[in-house]
Amino acid sequence: MIEVQGLTKRYGNVEAVNDLTFTVKPGVVTGFLGPNGAGKSTTMRMILGLDRPTAGTALIDGVPYRKLTDPARKVGALLDAKGVHPNRSARAALLWQAQAAGLPRTRVDEVLELVGLTDVAGKRVGGFSLGMGxxxxxxxxxxxxxxxxxxxxPVNGLDPAGIHWVRGLLQSLAAEGRTVLVSSHLLAEMAQTAQDLIIIGRGHLVANTSMDEFIRANSGVSTIVRTPTEDGAAALAAALEQVPFTRSTEDGTHV
Incomplete structure (x- = not known):
């Protein structure tokens, strides 16, 4: 479980994150939603120990990231896909990371196959498209x-097939009992990927709920009818009053 408590980050007079508190549970994909500049990346950087919070704590499995004994095997992160030397091949870029973390060389080819990059493993990363990156x-x-x-x-720059693949990958990893936190600024994308939802805006927590509950609470259908005359509007209103209809109440009954 990821536990964030009172997390705050200020840069001078600018407050990027303000008193965030939430948990990310294992076994489900948790969407981290907000517009660009809402504070999502800053929050993730603090969870990963890359930025020191002004106040509050962020714990992974009960401890700060910096105190994890084997972080590469405990936490996998993607914050900036462009942070790779452009003259290295895809395989070389992964190989040095595996060696630094004490992981077997064979794991490099396994993950290249998993993400569909086996055929371009020897090509320079600088020539990769955004989606390949x-x-x-x-x-x-x-x-x-x-x-x-x-x-x-993670789906930034991917084509529709790639986006569908990422959705399936994240959901399958969560189904294995892993803890998955994925950010986006697109609600439509999160609605097809995540089961839980954390929403922030301007560094503040806006909502922390399940995706189903959020959609149910914020969905509705309205119809606007325009008529050329007031008499037409009155006639339509009178006609509608004669049409039987049902509506659901909060307790689930229909009237």
Whole structure:
């Protein structure tokens, strides 16, 4: 479980994150939703120990990231898919990370196959498209076969087939009991991927709920009818009053 309590980050007079408190449970995909600039990336960086919070705590499996004994096998993260030397091949970019983490070389080819980059493993990363770079970043996150996954906008630049693949991958990893936190600024994407939802805006927590509950509470259908005359509107209203209809009450009954 990821536990965030009172997390705050200020840069001078700018408050990027303000008193965030939430938990990310294992076994489900948790969507981290908010517009660009809402504080999602800053929050993820604090969870991963890359930024020091002004106040509050972020714990992974009960301890700060910096105190994990084997972080590569515990947590996989994708924050910036472009953070790879452009003159390295995809395989070389993953190999040095595997060696630094004490992971077997064979794991590199396994994750390259998993993300569909086997055929371009020997090509320079600088020639990769945005979508291929995202796949490489996901491969790096999966190197240690981690229990926790923290991914910042992982479908950015992917084509529809790639987006569908990422959805299935994240859901299958969560189904194995892993803890998956994935950010996006698109509600439509999160609705097809996540089971739980954390929403922030301007660094503040807006909602922390299940996806089903959020959609149910914020969905509705309205119809606007325009008539050329007031008499027409009155006639329509009178006609509608004669039409039987049902509506659901909060307790689930129909009247």
């Amino acid at each position: 995202q796949r490489l970043g996901i491969a790096a996150a999966l190197l240690g076969d981690p229990e926790y996954l923290i991914l910042d906008e």
